Amino acid sequence: MTAFRLRTDRLALRRFSPADLPAVTALCGDPEVMRYIDDGRPVPPDRVADEVLPGLLREYAELPDGLGCWALEAEGRFLGWAALRPPSSVGLAGPELAAGSLELGYRLLPAARGRGYATGAAAALVGAAFAELRAERVVATTMTVNAASRRVLERVGLRRVRTFFLDWPDPIPGSEHGDVVHALTRAEWATAAP
Template sequence: MGSYLTTERMTLRRFTEGDLDDLASLHRHPEVMRYIDDGRPVARAEVERQLERLLGEYTALPAGQGAFAASALSSGAFLGWFALRPATTPGLTGGTELGYRLLPAAWGRGYATEGARALVGYAFAELGVDRVVATTMTVNTGSRRVLEKAGLTHVRTFFEDWPDPIPGAEHGDVEYALTREAWASQFA
């Protein structure tokens, strides 16, 4: 299947049913899931359901949106995924949401920033969105730094009433955003 987007070191493409093992490996990793949902690894059966939803997004969401598998250009190794979707995360008030998850082997090597910048540019230049947003836990300094390097700025800190709060939840979540106008003045 052809790529959705190619960066200097990665290719992003639509997921297929054949990606289940890689996706399950990513979502069962405790470090990856530390700041996400209930902070616990995800069982393979749930990842199977998640993959079905991801595949359905390609027809349900606006064209060009969804989650895309990221692979290293040099080796083809699965790195994780990046996504653009209508914002539905609790606490967000609209926009197109940027998301990503990478295997720890890809951390600290610039892949998250490279992919985030590419998707932000794609969202504005190709998809014509007006605003890109993202959230993370306040204590997730790594993801906050990636969002800043991608051009997003801190909008606010907010507190949600999570059913099963994870360590760090007492510090809240943060919203980052970038408008098309601000992106054009910085990057275009």
């Protein structure tokens, strides 16, 4: 992972390790963090230990260098994570799944929100996706009602391309408004880059 730079002026983005189990458990177990993700419920600690963290660690071996989920830290404090992976979220289709597309995602602890950390991490990963990993498109999904996440995506250049609606088996509040797909192509990024 030496060629892939994972740093901003304010953040260090580093690989997870088994020692991060308490931090990942706290992140995935926080009701505010999980409010708009998956089924909207905190992930039980045993599932984090048995599935979530092992899955994150496995990605480093299975995905090309530079892809996966990265722990976000500032001044030695764990803030959350940011991820850049092959697209796999429910609702992605067509060009979002085309070869050369990467999916951006992030989760921050409530105490780290509103300080620009998600935007900084997302901007770093979008830049790396195009400049270093040679992606053709970066995509992301979020619930329509998740205004904070939509703002982060817009700040880093992704634009809303469509809204989709799914029949969830156990809908969470706000799902009636659908989910949105945001995207940015390499050409759009190159035109907007300073």
